[in-house]
Structures are given as C-alpha cells and as structure tokens.
Amino acid sequence: MVFGGGHVAQELIPILTQVHFTCYVxxxxxxxxxxxxxxxxxxRILGSFEQIDQYVDLQECDYAVVMTRGHSYDYIVQKQLHRRPLAYLGIIGSRKKMATVFERLREDGISQDQLATVYTPIGLPIKAETPAEIAVSIAAEMIRVRAERKERS
Structure with a gap:
C-alpha cells in the first residue's frame, strides 16, 4: 500500500509490480x-488520510509506504498504521522531518520500540536524487525485507 500518489509513487508502483508486489495507491x-x-x-483508493481504516484493512504480511504531500499527513497516516503489525513500514522524508513526526507520535503514546521498526529515511542508501532513483532505492529495500522474511519462515 502506497500512501500518497505523488512523483515518487508514480515511479515506485511500476517497479514494484515488476518484482511481484501487489500495489495499491x-x-x-x-x-x-x-x-x-x-x-x-x-x-486506486480515494479516501481521507484521517480514516484509512474505513478504506483498507492492512495485515501483518502487508507492506506500507508513506509518501504523502506533507509531514502533517505523514503523521496522520503513521499514527494509524502503528496500531497494527506490518511486514514493512517505510516513510519518506528527511531525518529532521522524521524527528518532528516521531516526537509527535511519542507524545501520542507510540513507543520507541514501535518507532524503531520504521524504515526511514526510506530506501537503500544509494544517494538517490530523482524520483526514479528514490523509487529504485525503496524497491530494493522492500525486496531485501521480503527476502529476509522468507529466510526466517
């Protein structure tokens, strides 16, 4: 599930489908x-970020990528996603932006252990700059997580 339909999502979804992820935006x-x-x-789901549970039912085997148009929306989505275990939760954004969002989440009762499971900054560290490069780094990280999960099972 990709939350946010911007430029990086537009590059990411085609890559993920090529490597056998079922994608929802x-x-x-x-x-x-x-x-x-x-x-x-x-x-393609049109819905309120404040009420994602009304539109989707994410499970423990699901992967979620949060790349909305702003950190206030990222916060709203993350707050809801932390209520459930996920195979992968990745958040796009700078370390500074994520520190601000994580502080708010801690104030809301999200534990440091829960926050430690979030992949952020999202993607493998390949010094990606363009939306396409960022998408490749995210897809690579998700492939790695999927492979590691298969090894453990």
Whole structure:
C-alpha cells in the first residue's frame, strides 16, 4: 500500500509490480489516484488520510509506504498504521522531518520500540536524487525485507 500518489509513487508502483508486489495507491486527492497515473496498481483508493481504516484493512504480511504531500499527513497516516503489525513500514522524508513526526507520535503514546521498526529515511542508501532513483532505492529495500522474511519462515 502506497500512501500518497505523488512523483515518487508514480515511479515506485511500476517497479514494484515488476518484482511481484501487489500495489495499491491511496490518496485524498482525486487527481492522484487515476488509472492513467497508476495503470499497474491493483486498486486506486480515494479516501481521507484521517480514516484509512474505513478504506483498507492492512495485515501483518502487508507492506506500507508513506509518501504523502506533507509531514502533517505523514503523521496522520503513521499514527494509524502503528496500531497494527506490518511486514514493512517505510516513510519518506528527511531525518529532521522524521524527528518532528516521531516526537509527535511519542507524545501520542507510540513507543520507541514501535518507532524503531520504521524504515526511514526510506530506501537503500544509494544517494538517490530523482524520483526514479528514490523509487529504485525503496524497491530494493522492500525486496531485501521480503527476502529476509522468507529466510526466517
């Protein structure tokens, strides 16, 4: 599940589908969940970031990537996602932005142990700069996590 339909998501979803991830894109803006932007997505979900549970039911085997249009929305989504175990939770953003978001989450009762499971900054450290490069680094990290989970099972 990719939360946010911006430039990086538009590059990420085609890559993930090529490596056998089933992808869903979720945004609160109609223009960012269209079939023309995301033809490979299994579903394009238009919904409120404040009420994602009304639109999706994520399970322990699911992967979630948060890349909304701003840290206030990232915070809203993360707060809800921390209520459930996920195979992968990755958040796009600078260390400074994530420190601010994590501080708010701690104030809301999210434990440091829960926050330690978040992949951030998201992606493998390949010095990615463009949306396509960032997408490649994220996909690579998700592939690595999937392989490690298979090894453990």
């Amino acid at each position: 979720y945004d609160d803006r109609p223009d960012f969940v269209t079939e023309s932007l995301f033809p490979q997505a299994a579903a």
